[in-house]
Structure formats: structure tokens, C-alpha cells
Amino acid sequence: MTLPAATILGYPRIGRDRDLKRALEQHWRGAIDDAAFHERAHEIRVADARRLVDLGLVGDAAVPGEWAHYDHVLDAAITLGAVPPRLRDVVPAGPVSLAHEWLLARGEGDVPPLEMTKWLDSNYHYLVPELDAASTFALQDRRIVERFAAVRDAGVVTRPSIVGPATLLTLATGGGVRPIELVDRLVPAYRALAEALAEAGAPWLQIDEPALVGDWGHVSRAEVEAAVRAGLEAVRGTGVRILLAVPNGDASGRVEALAPLADAVAVDLVRGSVPAIGGTVVAGVVGGRNVWRTDLDAALETLRGIDAHVVVGTSTSLLHVPHDVDRETTLSDELRSWLAFADQKVAEVVTLASALSGADESAALGRARDALAARRVAPGVADGVVRDRVAAASAGDAERVAYDERVAAQADIVLPALPTTTIGSFPQTGDIRRARAAHARGELDDAGYRAAMEAEIRDVVALQERLGLDVLVHGEPERNDMVQYFAESLDGFAATAHGWVQSYGSRCTRPSILWGDVARPAPITVPWTAYAQSLTAKPVKGMLTGPVTILAWSFVRDDQPLADTAAQVAFALRDEVTDLEAAGTRIVQVDEPALRELLPLEEHRRADYLDWSVRAFRIATGGAAPGTQVHTHLCYSEFGSIIDAIDGLDADVTSIEAARSRMEIVDDIAGHGYPRGIGPGVWDIHSPRVPGADELDELLATATAGIPAGRLWVNPDCGLKTRGYAETEASLERLVAAAERARERIGATV
Ligand code: MET
Numbered sequence: 011m012t013l014p015a016a017t018i019l020g021y022p023r024i025g026r027d028r029d030l031k032r033a034l035e036q037h038w039r040g041a042i043d044d045a046a047f048h049e050r051a052h053e054i055r056v057a058d059a060r061r062l063v064d065l066g067l068v069g070d071a072a073v074p075g076e077w078a079h080y081d082h083v084l085d086a087a088i089t090l091g092a093v094p095p096r097l098r099d100v101v102p103a104g105p106v107s108l109a110h111e112w113l114l115a116r117g118e119g120d121v122p123p124l125e126m127t128k129w130l131d132s133n134y135h136y137l138v139p140e141l142d143a144a145s146t147f148a149l150q151d152r153r154i155v156e157r158f159a160a161v162r163d164a165g166v167v168t169r170p171s172i173v174g175p176a177t178l179l180t181l182a183t184g185g186g187v188r189p190i191e192l193v194d195r196l197v198p199a200y201r202a203l204a205e206a207l208a209e210a211g212a213p214w215l216q217i218d219e220p221a222l223v224g225d226w227g228h229v230s231r232a233e234v235e236a237a238v239r240a241g242l243e244a245v246r247g248t249g250v251r252i253l254l255a256v257p258n259g260d261a262s263g264r265v266e267a268l269a270p271l272a273d274a275v276a277v278d279l280v281r282g283s284v285p286a287i288g289g290t291v292v293a294g295v296v297g298g299r300n301v302w303r304t305d306l307d308a309a310l311e312t313l314r315g316i317d318a319h320v321v322v323g324t325s326t327s328l329l330h331v332p333h334d335v336d337r338e339t340t341l342s343d344e345l346r347s348w349l350a351f352a353d354q355k356v357a358e359v360v361t362l363a364s365a366l367s368g369a370d371e372s373a374a375l376g377r378a379r380d381a382l383a384a385r386r387v388a389p390g391v392a393d394g395v396v397r398d399r400v401a402a403a404s405a406g407d408a409e410r411v412a413y414d415e416r417v418a419a420q421a422d423i424v425l426p427a428l429p430t431t432t433i434g435s436f437p438q439t440g441d442i443r444r445a446r447a448a449h450a451r452g453e454l455d456d457a458g459y460r461a462a463m464e465a466e467i468r469d470v471v472a473l474q475e476r477l478g479l480d481v482l483v484h485g486e487p488e489r490n491d492m493v494q495y496f497a498e499s500l501d502g503f504a505a506t507a508h509g510w511v512q513s514y515g516s517r518c519t520r521p522s523i524l525w526g527d528v529a530r531p532a533p534i535t536v537p538w539t540a541y542a543q544s545l546t547a548k549p550v551k552g553m554l555t556g557p558v559t560i561l562a563w564s565f566v567r568d569d570q571p572l573a574d575t576a577a578q579v580a581f582a583l584r585d586e587v588t589d590l591e592a593a594g595t596r597i598v599q600v601d602e603p604a605l606r607e608l609l610p611l612e613e614h615r616r617a618d619y620l621d622w623s624v625r626a627f628r629i630a631t632g633g634a635a636p637g638t639q640v641h642t643h644l645c646y647s648e649f650g651s652i653i654d655a656i657d658g659l660d661a662d663v664t665s666i667e668a669a670r671s672r673m674e675i676v677d678d679i680a681g682h683g684y685p686r687g688i689g690p691g692v693w694d695i696h697s698p699r700v701p702g703a704d705e706l707d708e709l710l711a712t713a714t715a716g717i718p719a720g721r722l723w724v725n726p727d728c729g730l731k732t733r734g735y736a737e738t739e740a741s742l743e744r745l746v747a748a749a750e751r752a753r754e755r756i757g758a759t760v
């Protein structure tokens with residue numbers, strides 16, 4: 011059976027109204043039982059599958075079936091029996107219950123969850139499979155088969171998908187073994203899955219191998235290729251046909267030798283070019299990673315140039331985009347006409363397939379052409395003043411005076427050795443959220459809102475003084491989200507009302523849409539920071555989100571290089587830094603947690619990325635006076651591999667997530683000879699656990715062993731907005747005490 015003419019590689023699974031999020035959270039708090047949860051999840055799957063059929067994905071296997079409750083990598087691990095060694099006695103072999111699935115995903119009591127890391131170069135977090143030399147695999151859990159059968163019984167024959175062996179092992183961690191070396195042990199479990207699907211009547215199985223497009227330090231290209239091959243060889247001849255999906259990058263040069271082992275190959279033609287393969291190619295001409303309307307003329311031309319049997323598809327799963335732009339009635343009609351969310355992308359795929367088959371789609375093609383033409387000349391898309399400023403940027407704009415001179419100029423910021431600080435946000439209480447929401451709805455006036463935020467800032471400053479922290483923050487109560495807050499205050503961005511995308515588990519974010527040239531009409535953060543500073547003699551850090559992170563966590567325009575957009579955002583932030591200084595702020599932190607996330611998967615594209623991203627940060631901070639202490643903050647990833655770029659940021663102080671990885675970064679820093687201030691996090695804020703005094707002492711001992719006392723800062727891993735006050739107070743108290751003990755231990759006083 012051949013594939014139908016139009017398909018997509020995956021669809022958002024959280025539900026049109028975040029129905030799955032609600033079901034998850036209700037189950038977690040015991041409001042619904044297992045049976046009710048399963049029923050709700052099934053209803054969401056059926057509704058989505060039927061919707062995709064209605065949108066035009068007709069024919070068996072046109073609708074993809076990727077339906078994880080929490081995460082698709084976790085689902086693959088569960089399916090194949092890859093239970094973490096530390097939980098072998100807790101999670102029995104066989105089907106994994108919901109309770110055990112949540113244990114793996116979220117931890118409980120003393121049991122930490124699987125580690126969470128960004129999926130490829132996206133802002134979606136997956137759970138990292140834990141393996142060891144004793145790991146064995148088998149088809150332990152038949153959820154993929156059962157879901158296929160249940161949705162088929164509801165009337166739609168879907169195409170189940172699973173993360174392939176090369177990708178699963180590349181993304182896994184191993185105790186005492188390199189996971190990729192376990193491939194021969196793993197692939198029979200894929201075979202068992204394929205056999206079970208064949209028996210259940212599934213015509214196709216999609217195996218996702220994005221690892222193929224990446225260059226991985228810990229796994230060679232030959233190893234990835236061999237693992238993909240082993241997987242494909244294992245699943246051959248079961249009766250289920252195999253779609254090898256290679257999304258998220260350029261498969262050319264990497265997939266040719268493997269293609270004959272699959273019945274069809276899906277490639278990303280938004281980021282990549284057409285590989286020379288015959289057979290059936292699912293041509294990913296509709297982008298799964300952005301929200302822009304596709305240039306259908308260009309896509310059609312690409313499709314017509316492919317020398318193979320062509321199925322029209324998406325470049326990646328649509329997991330990363332919201333459901334339906336037609337619901338965005340608060341956006342202008344004009345902006346909305348430039349956009350395509352998941353449902354519109356499905357329609358594009360269907361239109362292209364129809365046009366390719368010779369049908370008359372001139373009306374739809376014409377509408378797309380008109381919308382794109384209007385977008386090119388729409389007011390705000392190009393702002394002469396903004397462009398002139400970026401064009402006139404000089405090397406000097408990205409250059410501060412030498413670090414030593416800055417240290418001298420900052421001498422009047424009096425701090426003890428091993429200064430303590432936090433990353434910016436404090437717990438977001440119900441009161442704060444309610445006040446922000448009421449203000450947004452117009453029910454709380456500006457004065458009332460301001461009073462509510464100032465009251466919160468007073469409490470947060472008083473708390474920090476009581477705890478004895480050295481560099482204070484205002485707590486960021488006014489920020490719903492560290493990117494959206496800035497997006498709302500800058501020209502060139504638009505916010506959606508329903509544009510939720512899954513970030514991890516039940517967590518969703520609503521990325522802003524960066525559609526035009528970016529400018530700052532007025533100061534954004536200054537009044538809040540200045541107010542906090544007015545309450546204390548200790549220094550208060552001004553808090554900004556950096557240009558790279560603003561780009562990474564928004565849907566960014568696709569009509570100019572990211573580097574140009576980053577520079578525009580950087581200049582807007584640069585003005586904010588200047589205004590903070592004028593208001594008396596001596597320390598400014600520019601957060602770049604997403605610096606590592608946007609690092610291209612392909613080695614040859616990395617230097618250019620690091621070049622423009624570092625430059626953007628330096629433009630944002632390059633206008634700061636020598637006497638202004640510039641901080642940055644990095645989290646969410648392993649940063650060891652980009653330590654040169656971190657050095658290149660030239661921040662005076664960098665706080666970096668480290669507690670979760672037990673201070674791994676300290677070796678990288680020590681080995682590199684990183685010359686400026688650094689605060690490796692000592693409190694893992696992703697869990698409500700209060701760190702023990704011994705644990706803090708140990709982490710700080712590791713830090714003081716690798717980093718000179720004069721450059722070491724003491725801080726948590728990240729901001730505290732997801733924490734409650736009880737654990738925040740207890741943890742910060744211990745952190746301050748641990749810093750004090752560390753000072754005594756190393757005999758540092760100043
Ligand atoms: C994800 S990094 C967060 C940094 C921000 N300043 C905060 O504390 O919340």
C-alpha cells in the first residue's frame with residue numbers, strides 16, 4: 011500500500027483547548043481516576059484524528075499517530091522496556107501504569123524524575139532515557155498498538171510513529187556504557203513492535219530519526235548511521251511498511267544509503283535540500299517549526315523538481331506550532347492572513363498535493379501569493395530608522411573596555427567574597443497572577459496594579475535583606491513570562507490568545523509572533539527596578555531577557571536572517587540598559603538561557619550562529635559604562651561545548667545551571683581558564699526539594715576547588731517563579747549559610 015498524497019509528520023497532542031493538559035493535571039491531583047484519564051486521552055486522539063481527516067488527510071496512514079501522554083521519548087522508552095536501572099525494582103516489567111509513568115516523568119519523594127533536556131534545537135523538553143550496561147529491551151508496553159487499534163475502531167486508520175533507535179540512544183544517558191553501543195540489544199524490541207502493529211492491521215509505521223541530521227560530540231556519524239540501519243533492518247518484512255522520517259535538518263548526504271531499507275523517506279525541505287533517492291519521498295515543504303504561511307508557488311516548484319514518487323508533507327512534526335490561527339480574532343486580519351498554524355499547514359499540504367496531481371488550485375495559490383505580497387510591503391515590516399541603526403553598527407558597539415578596567419570601575423560595588431544572589435524571579439503567588447490578569451482585563455486600573463506590584467516588590471526586597479543576600483532583585487512579579495513580557499512592550503511583536511504549544515508534560519507556552527522590525531517605544535523595566543533600589547542600600551540587579559532568548563522563544567519572521575532580527579532586538583535592549591543606568595542601576599543582568607538551544611544541530615552551521623548570537627548579546631550590553639556590572643544567566647542545557655562562546659559574551663558575571671549536573675560545568679570552566687565572575691548554581695530549583703546543608707557544602711567545595719575565590723558567586727540554578735515561598739525561604743537561608751561556611755573554609759573575607 012502506498013502512502014496517500016498528503017500527510018504530516020505529527021500533530022499537537024495537547025488538544026485544541028489544552029484538554030490533555032487539564033486531564034493530566036486532574037489526574038495528578040486525584041480529581042479523575044485512571045479510567046477517566048484514559049477515556050479523556052482517547053477522546054482527544056479520536057477528535058484530532060477525525061479533524062485531520064476533515065482537513066483533507068484522507069486515505070489509510072495519512073493521519074500520523076503520535077500520542078504520548080507526557081512525552082514521546084518517554085513513550086518510546088516505556089514501549090521498549092527501557093526502565094532506568096535505579097527503578098528496576100520499582101517499575102515492574104510489562105505495561106507501565108499511569109502512576110509509574112508519572113514517577114518517571116515527575117519523580118516523587120526521594121525518587122528524582124528522568125532528566126529533562128531540550129529536544130534537538132527546539133524549546134520542547136524531552137525526558138532523557140537512562141540506560142546502563144545491564145539494560146535490556148523488549149516490547150514491554152503495547153500502548154502504541156492499543157492506541158492505533160482504538161482510533162481505528164473509531165474510524166481512522168492512522169500511521170503510528172516512534173522515535174527510532176539511533177535517536178533514542180543518541181539522546182539517552184548511560185551509566186558505564188555508551189548507549190549507542192546497546193543498539194543490537196535494542197532493535198529486536200522495535201521488530202516486536204512492528205510485528206504487533208502488523209498484526210493489529212497497521213499499514214505503516216513511522217520511525218523518526220532526526221539524529222541523522224545532527225553532528226553529535228558523543229556519538230559519531232557512522233554510529234548514528236549504523237544504528238538507523240540496524241533499526242530498519244530489524245523491522246523489515248513484518249508486513250508493516252516503514253516511513254523513515256528525517257526531520258529537523260538537511261538529510262542530503264546522510265540518508266541516501268539508508269533509503270533503500272525503508273518503504274518511504276520523509277525529509278525536511280525547509281532546512282534541507284532534496285537528497286538523491288528514488289522510491290517514495292515525503293517532501294517536507296511546509297515548515298513545522300514556524301507559523302508563517304508557506305510560499306506555495308515555491309513549494310510547488312520544489313515538489314515538481316523531485317525525481318521520485320512524491321508525497322507532500324511537513325518538515326517536522328507540527329508539535330511545535332499552535333492548533334488554529336482562525337481562533338486568533340485579536341490579531342489584525344492582515345497579520346492573520348500571513349500565518350499558518352497546524353490546521354492551516356495541513357490545508358497547505360493538501361492543497362499542494364492536489365495541485366501536484368494536476369487539479370486546479372489556482373484560487374488557493376493566488377490567495378497565498380497575495381498574502382505574501384502584502385506582507386512584504388506592509389507597514390512595520392521594514393522600519394527605516396531601525397534598519398539604519400543596525401546597518402550603522404560598528405565593531406565598537408559590541409566592545410566594552412578591558413575586563414580589568416571594568417573591575418576597577420566597579421570597585422565601589424562593595425561585595426563580600428563569594429557574593430550571594432538569585433537569578434531574578436521570586437515565587438509567583440496567586441495574588442500576583444490575579445492582579446496581572448485583572449489588569450490585563452481592564453478590571454484593575456494602572457494605579458491599583460502598580461500598588462499591587464510594589465507591595466510585592468517590598469516583600470521580596472525585605473525577604474532578601476532578612477536572608478542576608480548580597481545582590482538583590484525585584485522579583486519580576488510584573489512578568490507573565492520572561493520573553494512575552496518584553497514582546498508586549500516592543501514594536502514588531504504580536505501576542506496570540508490561544509497559541510499554546512507544549513513545552514513539556516502539561517506545561518504549555520504561548521510564544522509571541524515577531525513579525526516586524528523591532529523597536530522600543532519606551533523604557534520597559536526601569537520603574538520596577540528603580541523602585542526596588544529605592545528600598546535598599548544593597549545593589550539591586552536590573553533584569554533583561556537577552557536577544558537570543560527572545561528569538562528562541564518566539565515565532566520569528568522568516569523573511570530575513572535571524573542575525574538581523576537579533577541585532578534589532580539587541581539595540582532595543584541596549585537602550586534599556588542605558589536607561590537603567592541613568593536611573594541608578596549598577597548591575598544589569600541579561601539572561602540568555604536559550605543560547606545553547608538555538609545551536610544548530612549541524613556542525614558546519616555553528617560558527618556562524620555563535621558569531622551572530624554572541625554579537626547580539628554584546629550589542630545589547632556593549633553600551634554599559636565600565637562601572638556597570640553586566641551579568642548573564644544560562645540554564646536548561648549542557649554548556650560545556652560552547653564555553654568559548656560564553657567567554658565571548660564578555661559578561662562580568664555569569665550564573666549558570668550546575669546543581670542538577672553536580673557541578674560538571676566547573677571542570678569545563680577551570681579547564682578553559684574562564685577569566686571572569688561565575689556562579690555555578692548550587693540549588694536545583696526544578697524540584698521543590700530544599701537542598702541539605704551537606705549537599706550545598708559539597709557543591710560549593712567542588713566550586714571553590716575549580717574557581718578562584720575572587721571570581722566565584724553563589725546562587726541557585728535558575729529563577730524561582732515556579733517555586734513556593736516555603737521552600738524558597740528555607741533553601742535561600744541554607745544557601746546564604748553555606749556561602750558563609752565556604753568563606754570561612756577558604757579564609758576569604760572580602
Ligand atoms: C529560564 S532563565 C530565568 C531567568 C529569569 N531572570 C528568572 O529568574 O526567572
Ligand SMILES: [Zn+2]
Pocket residue numbers: 433603643644645646727728729
Ligand atoms: Zn534560568
